Amino acid sequence: MITRLLVRGMLAGLLAGLLAAVFAYAVGEPQIERAIALEEAAAAGPGAPAGGGGHSHAGAPAEDHSHAGTSGGGHSHGEGALVSRGGQRFGLFLALALYGVALGGLFALVYAAVRGRAGPRSAPVLAAVLAATAFATVVLVPFLKYPANPPAVGDPETINQRTVLYLVAVAIGILAAAAGTAAHRLAAGSDPALRWAAAGAATLLPVAAAWIFLPEIAEVPAGFPADLLWDFRIASLGTQAVFWLGVGTLFALAVRERTTAPPAPAPA
Numbered sequence: 001m002i003t004r005l006l007v008r009g010m011l012a013g014l015l016a017g018l019l020a021a022v023f024a025y026a027v028g029e030p031q032i033e034r035a036i037a038l039e040e041a042a043a044a045g046p047g048a049p050a051g052g053g054g055h056s057h058a059g060a061p062a063e064d065h066s067h068a069g070t071s072g073g074g075h076s077h078g079e080g081a082l083v084s085r086g087g088q089r090f091g092l093f094l095a096l097a098l099y100g101v102a103l104g105g106l107f108a109l110v111y112a113a114v115r116g117r118a119g120p121r122s123a124p125v126l127a128a129v130l131a132a133t134a135f136a137t138v139v140l141v142p143f144l145k146y147p148a149n150p151p152a153v154g155d156p157e158t159i160n161q162r163t164v165l166y167l168v169a170v171a172i173g174i175l176a177a178a179a180g181t182a183a184h185r186l187a188a189g190s191d192p193a194l195r196w197a198a199a200g201a202a203t204l205l206p207v208a209a210a211w212i213f214l215p216e217i218a219e220v221p222a223g224f225p226a227d228l229l230w231d232f233r234i235a236s237l238g239t240q241a242v243f244w245l246g247v248g249t250l251f252a253l254a255v256r257e258r259t260t261a262p263p264a265p266a267p268a
Helices: 002-044 085-114 123-145 156-186 192-213 226-255
Strands: none
Touching: 002 085, 002 226, 085 123, 085 226, 123 156, 123 192, 123 226, 156 192
16 A cells, blocks of 8 residues: 555656646746846956856756856856756756655655544545645745745855755754644644644744744845846745645545445346
């Protein structure tokens, strides 16, 4: 049974990853193009055209494309790039497909662990709730504190610090979901409104603490187009939303109970 769930989860993740890659390519790639053009123009020095010599990166918009900034120390994105533009586009789809397979398998294992112990009894509803919880904990909570940045934003010397802080935010999101679930179960004998209030408070407390105590990272250079920054971050969040919506929907369809019609009565 676990093996079948694992296979279904990996297949759901693969398809969801490809759907997310299509969204990232259609919505995120133009924003990355614009950001890299700005980076190249800044690296070339004052008076250089901000023309279309830039190319897109292979990663999904959900990744933090932090480069050397606008101080002239940025690296080149010109024709000397190690990976061709076509290779980068293929890498986008390949990376999100592999990402989907890995997370889809992990999602199936979590589903198998909590089924019958927590959450809704309906298999499709449980799959949808788990997908929504995963999006909230591992995507939305970290995004609210440390949103993704396009190329030309970020100091390369702080990349390790930013990576650690992002992972800490992910861990806090998972902790918040676990605390909310535990509070809901502990208040099982009380009024439903009180149970949900306890679960909400237990969930929001670690998130609020993280928002207050985790350090800020403000590396957006002065004069960077606000519309580009906003569009890139929306594309990043949208890519993850498409992925988890796809995982939840496809896995729910895969585990739904198949009912069979009762046999017709034999003729008299």
